Each structure stands twice: as C-alpha cells, then as structure tokens.
Amino acid sequence: MVPSDTAGQRPESNDVVALLKKQHEEIRVLLDEVLAHTGEERKHSFRLLVHLLAVHETAEEEIVHPYARQAVDGGEPLVADRLKEEEAAKRALKRLEGLDPDAPEFVEEFTALRQSVLAHAGAEEKYEFARLSEEGDPARLQLLAKAVRAAEAVAPTRPHPGTQSAAKNLLLGPAAAVADRTRDAVRHVLRAG
Template identity: 50%
Template sequence: MAEQDVIELLMAQHGQIRDLFDEVEQAPPDKVGEAFARLTRMLSVHETAEEEIVHPYARRKLDNGQGVVADRLTEENKAKRLLLDLHQRGVDHPGFWDGLAELRAAVSAHARSEERYEFARLRAHTSTVERRAMAAAVRAAESLAPTRPHPGTESMTKNVLVGTPVAVMDRARDLIRKALGKR
C-alpha cells in the first residue's frame, strides 16, 4: 500500500492540500468558513508531523541535511504566519481572498521544494523498512498535532514541548465549537 511509505503518504497529503485549497476557493459563501477550517487543520497537522518526524531524520541522513531542512523550516514558518493571519482575521475579512492566494503560492512552492530537495533524496537514502516506520511515526504525530498554526514551533523539540499542550487546547476548542455548531 502506497501510504505505508512516508514519501508516498506525504505526497498524497500534498495532493489533499491542493484539493482543500480548491474546495475553499469554490465553496459557496456560507461554506467558506467550514472549508477553510478543514484546510487549516490539514496544513497544521501535516507540517507538525513533518517537523517532528521527517525533518529530523533528513537532517541526520542526508548530505547537507541541515541546510535542506533549514530551508524547509523557513518556508514552513512563512506559510504558518500567513495561515495564522488568515485564521485570525477570518473568512469575511476583505483581504481574505488575496491572503489565501498568497498562502496557496507559498504552500505550493514549499511542497515542490520538499518533494524535490528533501523527499527525493530521502527515498534514495532510506530503505523501505525505514520509510514504513517513518510513515507510522508520522501518523502517530498527526494524531497528537495542533489543529491550528503556531509559528515559531518549527522543530521537533519545540513541537514536543510547546506543541503538545497547544494541541490539547486546539482540539478542546474544536470539540467545543463543534458542540456549539460553530466553525
């Protein structure tokens, strides 16, 4: 199964993220908030898992892994800041659509860079067993990840120390909003 390989799993998620951007852009006005909430959650969970599992492994395993990961973290921080700004201002803000276009461009460029500079090299320097183990670890990290953007936590250590309590708060907030029928 393709999703047992961490590279295939993450690339499939990149496709899901593209689809979620399309969903937000094509949603009727009364559904934009719900679609944007799904996009926010997916981006937040996906990036946290990469930061906790994939980037530390790439740092150790790849030639110039430090540089490759540093570039990806810079891109991730920019995208998180854009996403947080959109999330805080809300979908009714006059600048929402321009901000969404900027976020989409940043996320797309980041995904292409990951696939080209990190994922392709990881595939060449890891075994099937390693990639399967990383896929399982990514799934576990996603189940505990924050559901909203938190710029400044782009490392495994910060995600573990800060991310876990923040994730609990995010998920509690999600449950309360769901119970109240809000998004």
C-alpha cells in the same frame, strides 16, 4: 526491500514519502476548495485546510525532517530551507484566522498563502522527498510512515508561528498532555521498529 502492508493501511501509505505526497494532494484540493467557496462552505474548507496543514507539518517537524537531516547528504541546509517556508505559512495562517473569510483581504492573503504552500510542497517533493527516496533506508521510511500516522492522531488543530517543533506547537496550543501523548506515540513506534 519490498514494502509490507500494514493492517488497515493502503500500500502507498507504508512509505513515508508516498504518505506525505498523498497529503500534499489533499492539501492542494483544499486550497482550491477554499477559493471556490464562500460563506460557511469557505469557513469549513479553511478549517479543514488549517487542520490538515497543522497535522502534516507537525509530523514532518517531529519525524521526517530530523531523519532527513542525518540520512540525506546536505540534509541540514535542505531542512532549514523547508522550516523557513513552514514558518512563513504559519504566520500567514495566523493572520488569516483573524479575517472574515468573505472579505477581499482574506482572498488576497489566502491567494498568496496558496502560492507559497504550493511552492513549499513542490520544494519538499523535489529536494527533500526525492532525496529521502534515493538515500533513505526503505525499512526506516516504512517505520517513519507508522510514526507519522501516530503523530497525526494527536497533532494540534492549528499551527503556531514561532515554533519549529511539534513539541512547541503542541505546548502552545492544546494541553501539555497532548504533547506528551504525541512524543510517546512517536517514540513507541520508532522503538518498536
């Protein structure tokens, strides 16, 4: 099946794997920007990074990981490993949010987080995304890309440690109505596909 263009979307965003890899690139850039800046610029870059990570991980947890569990041979343990990595990153981000971005301990903890996020993205691309591309249904991967974009529109602005689903993330952060909108948006896209 040849991916079809979705109105207003770049062709590479019509496949969930390509869309998530593009987000990984954006995350890599922001990781570098945080360390390259100081003061208000560092705070701004860090806020952008935290938001993008929250959006990205929420979309994965709600949409991509559940599909990988059932579509990929050995998907359950594969996803379990990624969720452990994501949980560790959420805890690190929570600690970092309480630190002065110009403090030496922020730089030290952020550098460690950067390494773990890069390792996590690499593992996702090598183990989960590659397998989804090989074993997943191309039409389903297109549908999941639409669902990821819908989830991103209402995702939380920061991740919450101790949660492994978008619903829990959203309930702990913004109002419960946002969680309902996210679920509704995802379900609508998945039903329509």
